[in-house]
Amino acid sequence: MPPPGPRLPLLLLILLLLGAACSCGLTVTGAGEGGSCEFSVARGSELYSFDLAAPTPAHRHGVLSEDGFYKVAVNDSILWFQLCDEMLFNFDPPMCLNCEDCGGPLRCGTQCSALVSNNIGGYDVCTTIGGLSKSHISLVDEGNPRKGIIVKMFSSKCSISVSVICDSNAIQVPDKFVLSGLCDYATTLEHPSGCPRILCLLGGYILIGAVYRYYFLGIHSVEAIPNLEFWIGLPQRIKTVFVPATRSHVSYSRDGLGTDAPVYH
Numbered sequence: 001m002p003p004p005g006p007r008l009p010l011l012l013l014i015l016l017l018l019g020a021a022c023s024c025g026l027t028v029t030g031a032g033e034g035g036s037c038e039f040s041v042a043r044g045s046e047l048y049s050f051d052l053a054a055p056t057p058a059h060r061h062g063v064l065s066e067d068g069f070y071k072v073a074v075n076d077s078i079l080w081f082q083l084c085d086e087m088l089f090n091f092d093p094p095m096c097l098n099c100e101d102c103g104g105p106l107r108c109g110t111q112c113s114a115l116v117s118n119n120i121g122g123y124d125v126c127t128t129i130g131g132l133s134k135s136h137i138s139l140v141d142e143g144n145p146r147k148g149i150i151v152k153m154f155s156s157k158c159s160i161s162v163s164v165i166c167d168s169n170a171i172q173v174p175d176k177f178v179l180s181g182l183c184d185y186a187t188t189l190e191h192p193s194g195c196p197r198i199l200c201l202l203g204g205y206i207l208i209g210a211v212y213r214y215y216f217l218g219i220h221s222v223e224a225i226p227n228l229e230f231w232i233g234l235p236q237r238i239k240t241v242f243v244p245a246t247r248s249h250v251s252y253s254r255d256g257l258g259t260d261a262p263v264y265h
Contacts, residue, residue: 037084039137039149048145048196052164053084056192063164063193069109072174072187079177079185081114081160083151086132096126113153114160116185129158129185140165148194158183164194
C-alpha cells in the first residue's frame with residue numbers, strides 16, 4: 001500500500017510561503033473603494049492594495065495625523081484636513097465664522113474632515129470642503145500604481161483632493177495647496193502608507209482553493225491543491241513548447257547485396 005499523502009497543514013504552510021514569496025511589497029476589487037481609506041486595483045497578475053488607516057511599525061495610526069489634523073497655511077487662507085476620520089482638535093482649534101456644519105462655534109472643525117478659512121472683509125470665514133462619508137479614491141498615475149493614491153472628499157459645493165504619494169522612508173507633510181475653480185482644493189502628502197501592498201493573484205487563488213477543498217470538500221491530501229494535474233504536468237508542457245522535438249536522422253548505406261538499408265543515428 002503506498003504511503004498516505006502529506007496532510008494539508010504542511011501543505012498550507014508551503015502555500016503560505018508561496019503567497020509570501022508572491023507578495024512584492026510589505027508596506028491594501030478592480031478599481032473601486034473597499035472602505036473610506038481602502039483601495040485595490042488589479043494590473044495583470046498583480047493586485048495593488050492600499051489601506052491608509054492600517055498601522056505600521058513606525059506609524060500606529062497609518063496616514064492619520066496624530067495631532068488629529070493636518071494644517072496648511074497659504075497667505076491669509078488656512079486649510080485643515082484629516083484622512084480616514086473626522087478632525088479632532090486638542091489644541092489650536094479653528095477660530096472662524098460660519099462653522100455651523102462642522103461642529104459649530106464651540107467645536108469648530110470637529111464634525112467634518114476638511115475645512116478652509118479665508119479672510120473676507122477682515123473676518124476669518126470658514127467653509128466645509130470635505131466629509132468622511134463623501135469620498136472617492138483613485139490612483140495618482142493609472143500607468144504606475146506604485147506612485148500612490150488620491151483621496152478626494154466632497155461637501156455640498158466644495159472638494160479637497162489629497163495626493164498620498166508613496167515614500168517608504170519618510171513623511172513629508174503638506175506645505176501648500178492649490179485652489180482651482182471657486183472651491184476645489186488640492187494638496188500633496190508623502191507617506192509610507194501611500195505605498196501599495198502588491199500581491200500575486202495566482203498565489204491567492206491556490207491558497208483559497210486549497211482551504212476550500214480541505215474544509216468544505218473534505219480533501220485532506222495534496223489533492224486539495226486546485227487543478228493538481230495541471231501543476232504536475234506544467235513542467236512537461238513548458239518543455240514541449242520551448243524545446244523542439246528531437247527527430248531521428250536517417251541515412252542509407254549500401255549492403256553487400258547492393259540494396260540500400262536505412263541506418264538510424
